[in-house]
Amino acid sequence: MTRIAGVNIPATKHIVIGLQEIYGIGPTLAKLLCEKSNVDGVIKGKDLTEAQAESIRQMISQLKLVVEGDLRRETTMNIKRLVDTGTYRGMRHKKGLPTRGQRTRTNARTRKGKIKRVIKAAAAKE
Numbered sequence: 001m002t003r004i005a006g007v008n009i010p011a012t013k014h015i016v017i018g019l020q021e022i023y024g025i026g027p028t029l030a031k032l033l034c035e036k037s038n039v040d041g042v043i044k045g046k047d048l049t050e051a052q053a054e055s056i057r058q059m060i061s062q063l064k065l066v067v068e069g070d071l072r073r074e075t076t077m078n079i080k081r082l083v084d085t086g087t088y089r090g091m092r093h094k095k096g097l098p099t100r101g102q103r104t105r106t107n108a109r110t111r112k113g114k115i116k117r118v119i120k121a122a123a124a125k126e
Helices: 015-021 027-036 050-062 068-085 088-095 121-125
Strands: 002-004 007-009
Touching: 002 050, 007 015, 015 027, 027 050, 068 088
Parallel strands: none
Antiparallel strands: 002 007
C-alpha cells in the first residue's frame, strides 16, 4: 500500500483517481501531478513503484501545495477568525446556517440538520 501525504492510496483504483483521496487534490491537480512527475495516470495504485511514488511526493512539495492536515487547519482557522471578529459570515457559521446567501425557508437541510417539529399552541392546550 502506497502512502502519499499521510494518506493510503487505494490499490485497486487508477493513480489519478487515487490521488484525489488526498484532501486538497482534485481531478485537475491529480492529472497535473501525474504529468509533471512522468507517471502514467492509468496504472493502478498497487502497480505504483516506490520511485514513482517518491516523484509524486517531490512534485507536491515542489509545487508547494497545501494538502491534508495543513489545509484542514488553515480552513478551520479562517472560520474561527470570522466567528471571533463577529462578521455576518461568522455568525452564520456559528448558528449552523448557509453562509453564501442561500434561502433557508425551504432547503438548507444539510447545514440546518434534521427538521425540528413544532407543536402548535392550540393543539397543546387541548
